[in-house]
Each structure stands twice: as structure tokens, then as C-alpha cells.
Amino acid sequence: xxxxxxxxxxxxxxxxxxxxxxxxxxxxxxxxxxxxxxxxxxxxxxxxxxxxxxxxxxxxxxxxxxxxxxxxxxxxxxxxxxxxxxxxxxxxxxxxxxxxxxxxxxxxxxxxxxxxxxxxxxxxxxxxxxxxxxxxxxxxxxxxxxxxxxxxxxxxxxxxxxxxxxxxxxxxxxxxxxxxxxxxxxxxxxxxxxxxxxxxxxxxxxxxxxxxxxxxxxxxxxxxxxxxxxxxxxxxxxxxxxxxxxxxxxxxxxxxxxxxxxxxxxxxx
Amino acid sequence: xxxxxxxxxxxxxxxxxxxxxxxxxxxxxxxxxxxxxxxxxxxxxxxxxxxxxxxxxxxxxxxxxxxxxxxxxxxxxxxxxxxxxxxxxxxxxxxxxxxxxxxxxxxxxxxxxxxxxxxxxxxxxxxxxxxxxxxxxxxxxxxxxxxxxxxxxxxxxxxxxxxxxxxxxxxxxxxxxxxxxxxxxxxxxxxxxxxxxxxxxxxxxxxxxxxxxxxxxxxxxxxxxxxxxxxxxxxxxxxxxxxxxxxxxxxxxxxxxxxxxxxxxxxxxxxxxxxxxxxxxxxxxxxxxxxxxxxxxxxxxxxxxxxxxxxxxxxxxx
Numbered sequence: 385x386x387x388x389x390x391x392x393x394x395x396x397x398x399x400x401x402x403x404x405x406x407x408x409x410x411x412x413x414x415x416x417x418x419x420x421x422x423x424x425x426x427x428x429x430x431x432x433x434x435x436x437x438x439x440x441x442x443x444x445x446x447x448x449x450x451x452x453x454x455x456x457x458x459x460x461x462x463x464x465x466x467x468x469x470x471x472x473x474x475x476x477x478x479x480x481x482x483x484x485x486x487x488x489x490x491x492x493x494x495x496x497x498x499x500x501x502x503x504x505x506x507x508x509x510x511x512x513x514x515x516x517x518x519x520x521x522x523x524x525x526x527x528x529x530x531x532x533x534x535x536x537x538x539x540x541x542x543x544x545x546x547x548x549x550x551x552x553x554x555x556x557x558x559x560x561x562x563x564x565x566x567x568x569x570x571x572x573x574x575x576x577x578x579x580x581x582x583x584x585x586x587x588x589x590x591x592x593x594x595x596x597x598x599x600x601x602x603x604x605x606x607x608x609x610x611x612x613x614x615x616x617x618x619x620x621x622x623x624x625x626x627x628x629x630x631x632x633x634x635x636x637x638x639x640x641x642x643x644x645x646x647x648x649x650x651x652x653x
Numbered sequence: 654x655x656x657x658x659x660x661x662x663x664x665x666x667x668x669x670x671x672x673x674x675x676x677x678x679x680x681x682x683x684x685x686x687x688x689x690x691x692x693x694x695x696x697x698x699x700x701x702x703x704x705x706x707x708x709x710x711x712x713x714x715x716x717x718x719x720x721x722x723x724x725x726x727x728x729x730x731x732x733x734x735x736x737x738x739x740x741x742x743x744x745x746x747x748x749x750x751x752x753x754x755x756x757x758x759x760x761x762x763x764x765x766x767x768x769x770x771x772x773x774x775x776x777x778x779x780x781x782x783x784x785x786x787x788x789x790x791x792x793x794x795x796x797x798x799x800x801x802x803x804x805x806x807x808x809x810x811x812x813x814x815x816x817x818x819x820x821x822x823x824x825x826x827x828x829x830x831x832x833x834x835x836x837x838x839x840x841x842x843x844x845x846x847x848x849x850x851x852x853x854x855x856x857x858x859x860x861x862x863x864x865x866x867x868x869x870x871x872x873x874x875x876x877x878x879x880x881x882x883x884x885x886x887x888x889x890x891x892x893x894x895x896x897x898x899x900x901x902x903x904x905x906x907x908x909x910x911x912x913x914x915x916x917x918x919x920x921x922x923x924x925x926x927x928x929x930x931x932x933x934x935x936x937x938x939x940x941x942x943x944x945x946x947x948x949x950x951x952x953x954x955x956x957x958x959x960x961x962x963x964x965x966x967x968x969x970x971x
Contacts, residue, residue, distance in 0.1 A: 497756040508724060510722060511728045513721065513728070520728065537717055541720065
């Protein structure tokens with residue numbers, strides 16, 4: 385799928401996502417909007433996956449380490465055919481398999497259970513190492529939040545990824561500059577990320593993570609080392625009143641706000 | 654006076670673990686060992702020599718070690734994740750919960766030098782909380798073998814079991830208790846001595862002490878049943894209820910805090926299904942003082958004669 389078409393799919397996913405969060409009355413819409421372009425490019429262009437055979441050993445792996453943005457993953461998986469699209473309406477409902485954080489034993493396409501931050505990257509390192517051991521040629525992608533990089537376990541995994549020479553691993557940091565309670569810079573400012581990753585022996589790209597023309601080549605980039613994409617994004621991207629507002633980490637839009645969001649996203653379709 | 658008997662040979666269960674994982678690895682290319690700079694203490698030197706590319710040393714990074722284990726399993730490998738039990742379970746507990754138990758990752762955790770094996774190194778290195786921390790987690794069998802035979806059997810079982818589990822090993826020497834060729838069954842206690850006056854239940858390094866205590870009690874005319882209960886979760890409810898109803902009292906001993914471990918797990922069953930007098934021996938909710946493991950066990954009232962005395966006191970409460 386070409387970037388223009390991917391942009392259209394990403395807007396559709398945004399629309400369904402904000403609708404699901406509004407209807408459920410809960411969710412993490414800001415960080416979903418920032419990450420959706422990357423997830424769209426992964427599932428509709430980059431990843432070698434088979435929705436009708438989700439456990440195929442040759443599949444590329446994607447780990448959503450920022451598991452609180454599960455709704456965006458569910459919408460993307462549904463649109464890609466892993467789960468029924470009409471199931472999105474059960475998000476967060478009693479007994480729904482669409483938890484607030486993804487469950488790999490319930491939802492096809494989910495690789496590991498995430499939610500507590502700092503878990504996905506170590507698991508992704510293990511996935512990439514497994515491919516090195518078995519000779520499998522799948523690629524492993526993992527997406528973390530930028531605030532999530534404050535978790536020390538990530539840096540343990542970053543060291544291991546370099547030590548193991550995992551050229552089959554791509555880390556995407558959704559650098560939207562806001563964490564739950566405040567701006568990253570007012571909390572524990574780990575930016576700039578690039579020199580830190582480079583110092584740990586990774587190949588680093590910096591891109592606009594909401595610009596499909598930059599997202600696709602970055603995801604398709606291969607190196608002789610593990611690759612980190614520092615994806616500069618906007619929290620709430622695509623919805624004017626949400627953009628770069630810390631409140632929208634897990635705020636739920638009012639009816640009036642929801643109508644504005646739907647109108648803006650629909651206009652762009 | 655009894656004829657002199659030669660003391661039974663004592664074995665470090667880590668050797669049985671090492672031999673078994675090397676044997677498994679020779680027959681199954683998926684078997685990998687993951688460790689945290691613990692090649693020596695996990696007895697993985699032989700594995701490393703034979704399968705160097707399958708020994709994955711993440712360095713001193715337990716959270717990453719457990720996560721890497723989950724990823725290796727996702728990629729089709731069969732990882733045994735090994736490290737000192739105090740760090741493996743304490744440092745990486747959330748990874749054990751989310752990445753292994755909740756995700757149902759096919760990872761075998763091997764906690765080495767558990768209990769007070771590192772007695773002299775002090776409470777930071779004691780692992781007398783690991784039963785409590787791990788046995789509350791769904792989908793995580795918790796197993797503490799009592800000798801080299803049961804260790805080898807449990808490692809073989811773990812390789813065949815589809816899902817995560819936690820094997821809690823020691824380095825303290827123990828004699829053979831189970832017969833050669835013993836096959837490990839999850840959640841099934843082993844009857845080592847039958848008796849009717851009370852039941853002694855233990856696992857790991859305490860089982861042989863219970864057998865010795867039963868011998869002391871036998872000399873005093875008290876018939877003690879002895880159960881080896883390696884599996885702390887799922888606990889063998891049937892054996893516990895039978896012990897309670899048939900012998901009327903249960904004494905437990907463990908190289909663990911008395912809070913939350915084997916004794917607590919047994920008490921939960923006894924209270925709900927067959928209330929009888931119980932006594933739990935273990936570390937009584939304190940940070941242990943410094944000293945060798947065997948000496949600490951004696952200090953905390955788990956020398957065979959002390960166990961026998963606790964048993965006699967318990968019987969009086971029937």
C-alpha cells in the first residue's frame with residue numbers, strides 16, 4: 385500500500401478509535417492518535433502477517449509495549465482482518481476480550497501481554513534472538529512510549545540488543561513529549577533520545593512519526609545493528625483540540641468534543 | 654547400641670539440573686539456557702561448552718532476562734531461565750507475572766540457591782519469600798524438588814509441560830530420598846513413610862530432615878507419616894485432607910518464611926476442608942542472621958531432633 389492510501393486508512397482507524405473510546409467512556413486516546421500512523425504502516429504495508437494464520441512461525445512480530453493504547457491496536461487488527469470489525473464496540477465491556485491492555489491469549493495478532501511499562505522491549509529482544517538461533521527471517525518491531533523509556537528494564541534490553549547484534553529488531557519510540565501527568569521535559573526528561581541510543585550501539589533514525597512518507601522508509605530500513613526510530617509525534621494528532629495537550633492522555637471526549645473530532649477526521653477522509 | 658551406619662552421600666541438586674538440561678539440549682534443538690552472569694552458580698559451564706550459541710547470558714539484568722525468555726518462547730525456543738532465586742523472583746516478579754504467567758509463555762524458571770543457601774551472605778541473598786511471591790500467580794506451577802532424583806525428574810517434566818513453571822533449587826547437599834527412575838507428577842505428594850499419629854510435610858532441603866525426625870519419633874513409639882510435597886502450587890489437596898483425617902495433625906517445615914509458603918498453602922487446605930492441629934516450622938518472619946544454611950535451619954528449630962520435639966508437642970494438641 386502506498387503512503388497516500390496508508391494515510392487514508394490511518395484516518396479511518398483514528399475515527400473508529402475515537403468513536404470506541406467515546407462509547408466505552410474510557411481509553412487512552414491521545415497516545416493512540418500519536419501512534420496510529422506507525423501502526424497503520426506496519427499492518428498495511430510492512431509486516432509479513434497472515435490474519436487467517438496469526439501464529440504462523442514465519443510471521444513478523446509487532447509488540448505494542450505501550451499497551452494502554454490497545455484500542456488503536458484492536459482497531460488496526462480488526463481492519464486488517466484479525467478480529468471482526470464489529471467487535472470493536474465491545475471494547476472494555478464486561479467479558480469482552482478487548483481489555484484495556486492487550487491479551488495475547490484472547491486476541492489473535494497480539495504477541496505478548498503488555499500494560500505494565502518497560503516489558504515489551506525485553507520480550508522483543510528475545511523474539512529477535514530466537515530468530516537468530518533458529519535461522520528464521522522474520523523481523524521484530526516493538527513500539528514504546530517516550531515516557532516509558534524512563535523504565536530501567538528498557539535500557540537492560542537495549543544493551544542486550546546491541547550485544548547480541550540484533551539487526552532483525554526495530555524499536556519505535558513514540559516521542560509525543562507527554563506522559564500521563566505532565567510533559568516529559570517537566571518529569572524526567574530523557575530527551576534527546578538519539579544520542580543515548582547511539583551511545584548504546586544502536587542505529588538511530590529520527591522522523592516525523594505522523595508523516596507517512598517518513599514512517600514507511602524508516603520501518604523498512606535495515607542495518608547491521610538494532611535500529612531505533614525516534615518518531616516525533618503529536619499526542620492527539622489529527623484532532624485539533626487534543627493536539628499536544630497533556631489532558632488527553634486518558635481523558636474521554638464530551639459529546640460536543642466527540643462531534644468535533646468526528647467532523648475533523650471525516651473531513652480529511 | 655546400633656551398628657554404625659555410614660552417612661548417606663549428599664548431592665548438590667544443581668548437578669542433576671545441569672546434567673538433565675544438557676541431556677535435553679542434546680535431543681531438542683529448542684532448549685536454550687538464559688542466565689544473568691550466573692553461568693557458574695547455575696552450573697551451566699558444561700552446557701556452555703557443549704552448546705555455546707544456546708547459552709544466552711544477558712548480564713546482570715533480571716527483568717530483561719525474564720522478558721527475553723518470553724520472547725525466545727514466542728520465537729519457538731524452549732528457554733530455561735536461570736538465576737539466583739532471590740534476584741530472579743524478587744527483581745523480575747512483574748515480568749514473571751505479565752510476560753510469563755499471564756501471557757502463558759512456555760518458559761521454565763530455575764531459581765538457584767534458594768532459601769538460605771547463601772546463608773553467610775545475609776538476608777539480601779536469602780530467598781525465603783519466593784514461594785509466597787510466586788504461588789499467588791495463576792498459571793505458574795511452583796516446584797521445590799527434595800533430591801537429585803526428583804530434580805532431574807522435575808526438569809524433564811518441565812521441558813514437556815506446555816507453559817511456564819518455577820523450579821526452586823538449592824545448592825545445599827541432600828541425600829537420595831526417591832527411587833531411581835522416579836517420574837515427577839505435578840501436584841502429587843510422595844509418601845516416604847506411612848504413619849497414623851501425625852503427618853510431617855516438607856519439600857526441598859527439608860524433606861530429608863523430616864525423614865530423620867520420623868526415625869527419631871519411631872524410636873519413641875510415634876508413627877509419623879512423611880510426605881514430600883515438591884509442588885507448592887497446585888497443592889495436593891487430596892494428600893493433605895487424607896493426612897488430616899487419617900493422622901489428625903500436620904507439621905510442616907520449609908526453608909522459607911512461615912508466612913505465605915508451603916505451610917501456609919497446606920494450612921489453607923486444612924482450615925477449609927479438614928481442620929486439625931497444625932504447626933508450621935520455617936523462618937519466623939524475620940531477616941535471618943548470618944551463618945551457613947544448615948546451621949540456620951537448625952537455629953530456626955528445624956534440626957531433626959527439634960522437629961521431633963515440635964511433633965510431640967503438636968500431638969498433645971490433638
